Amino acid sequence: MKITQAFHFEAAHRLPHVAETHRCHRLHGHSYRVELELQGPVDPVTGFVVDFFDIEAAFGPLLARLDHHFLNEIEGLENPTAELIAIWIFERIRGPLPQLSCVKVFETPDCWAEYEGA
Ligand SMILES: Nc1nc2c(c(=O)[nH]1)N=C([C@H](O)[C@H](O)COP(=O)(O)OP(=O)(O)OP(=O)(O)O)CN2
Numbered sequence: 185m186k187i188t189q190a191f192h193f194e195a196a197h198r199l200p201h202v203a204e205t206h207r208c209h210r211l212h213g214h215s216y217r218v219e220l221e222l223q224g225p226v227d228p229v230t231g232f233v234v235d236f237f238d239i240e241a242a243f244g245p246l247l248a249r250l251d252h253h254f255l256n257e258i259e260g261l262e263n264p265t266a267e268l269i270a271i272w273i274f275e276r277i278r279g280p281l282p283q284l285s286c287v288k289v290f291e292t293p294d295c296w297a298e299y300e301g302a
């Protein structure tokens with residue numbers, strides 16, 4: 185069984201490794217959406233794979249590090265592309281949520297990166 189919980193954060197960033205003529209080289213912001221997908225058996229008593237409240241509690245501290253921050257200043261996010269944000273989240277949330285199977289990071293409703301741990 186797969187379950188997914190979505191979160192949102194607002195943040196500024198710039199992409200330092202694209203050409204100066206690329207518009208994303210300049211400081212700008214996004215309303216990001218993050219989806220955490222977890223996979224595992226359904227507990228026969230609770231009926232849960234993992235309680236959504238527990239996912240929220242586990243992701244809360246990371247979300248606080250991202251929300252209303254300048255992503256480039258966060259250690260490990262010096263080049264904050266959607267791809268690298270997805271990896272950054274996956275590597276930090278897999279410990280507290282071992283059933284994690286995929287992290288999706290949406291920069292816009294039409295553009296996202298997804299990471300399954302490899
Ligand atoms: N593979 C990737 N490509 C791009 C990334 C990325 O993370 N991975 N990021 C960007 C910029 O962050 C850029 O800001 C993307 O957002 P935006 O300019 O808003 O893109 P839109 O197509 O939605 O812009 P419109 O103004 O709506 O046309 C670029 N590439």
Ligand SMILES: [Zn+2]
Nearest residue numbers: 197208212214
């Ligand atoms: Zn951007």
